[in-house]
Amino acid sequence: MKNQSSITIVLLMNLSEVHATISVLFIFFLLIYLMTVFSNFLIILLVVICAHLHTPMYFFLGNLAFLDMSYSSVTAPSMLFHLITKHWFMSLSECKAQMFFVMYFAGSEVLLLASMSYDRYVAVCRPLHYSQLMSWGICAQMAFFVWSIAFLVAITHMICLRRLTFCGPNRIQNFFCDLPHLFQISCTDTTINVLVLLIVGGVLASAAFVATFYPYVRIFRAVLRIRTSDGKSKAFSTCTSHLTVVIMYYASVAFIYLVPDTSNLLTLNRVVTVIYTLITPLLNPLIYSLRSKDLKAALQRALNIHRLHPDTPTRR
Template identity: 70%
Template structure:
């Protein structure tokens, strides 16, 4: 049956009613968004222009930076607009579009992180075959698969929404539109949608989770076999940045999608949502930049600084 939508707009959750707090939040979130855009753009620029960074690991990192820029641009500008206008309402079609891209970019990051796990697995467990296995053709195929396959889930979820009628209430307890909150607005049976959500999300999520963390089982096994402590440290240091990003990403997802929205847990859900929407895209480039000597060297050459980092990316 064709969807007969009676809701014309959706009211998002206000972060505060205190004008002073709202002003502080707007300032902080604006700074975070600008820093997210700037740092991720800088990483992309360095990866493209610095020959020393033309490696599979930084190729994946450049794609992750572009992904973080895109994801933050789906949520942050709308949050800033709502804080500035104190409106907190969004049209229903715009809400559906935002939900689509929130799921798409979130799925893309999951698949890209699993590709980066495989890259670290080959680098540590099969270093002699690394250049042969992780060829540019292979890297391009993995990234293309991550970006393209991420369309599957949001397309299925969006099409399934067409069978529902949305007639209120039009309030969701979130600062941006997402599928679980939209389903609560339906006044028709959502059992089929929930079944599709758990089947598709469960299958794709489990596959991504396994392909992300299983390589680290093999990595840890290989590292433990290294006899020297310095050798273990050097081997493990190549994947600590990726592991930090992975744990931050999955922790925020767990709070958002698996912790119930009860009143005593609402604050935790709000914090997790802010982390997922605004902080994680900013943390990712900072985590890699702080731990990567190659990125520091590339930044040094780009800015012509020869004091703090005595290396060049040439």
């Protein structure tokens, strides 16, 4: 083991070798990234400046928008750089740093989606106690828990990664660095690292999965007991946006990490990975914007204020 030289460069998956295709992909992914940043930043801005959006639901939505914007910014600019320069490689230290933030933001999002499920459960099943169960103090504690646990999980894997030596082959089958891909290029026994990943990741994923979907079992039961169709429709309308985002998120993650990475499914796996890392962060704000009357009203009000007073800053 000591005679093997450590690698310092990691070769990434080339999305295309055709010049015309590269140009199209660069323009397409650049537009997707810019739209992602703009739409998520717009949601954060509306949640901050609009007083009627100062509720737990939109507090968590603002956190989700920040996570989507951050996650996309970890992977998209790097991919765009590799596309335009045709240099599909990065240093090992950059690869590890990217992996840390990918795990941090992905872990934060899965826990945040669980927190948002609890918020929807309280809103539908415990409406009379909503202000008590979802006070600003409790919301702040839940957000702190989400960010802290995700950080501890990511830093745990980074610490365990220090024991590994990377000596090649230095090619990974992805356009960004993720923990399983680093295991594949390690020449050190990764048994301990894989065990930590299975235990920590398994516990986190299982707990988040149950905490995300179990509230909807209670919600569906409560909705079925509502006698009027208008009441059922109103109750479901408060949950459809979040449930759509949750299903889309878990479906992508399940395909990427649970489906075997065989040659027959390699192309499909690449497509799903692109959707998960680039398209989903854009779709999340669009889904909420199209389904939320409050968000559309806030955007319309902000636009009207700007038209009436173009030289005056918007006030809350």
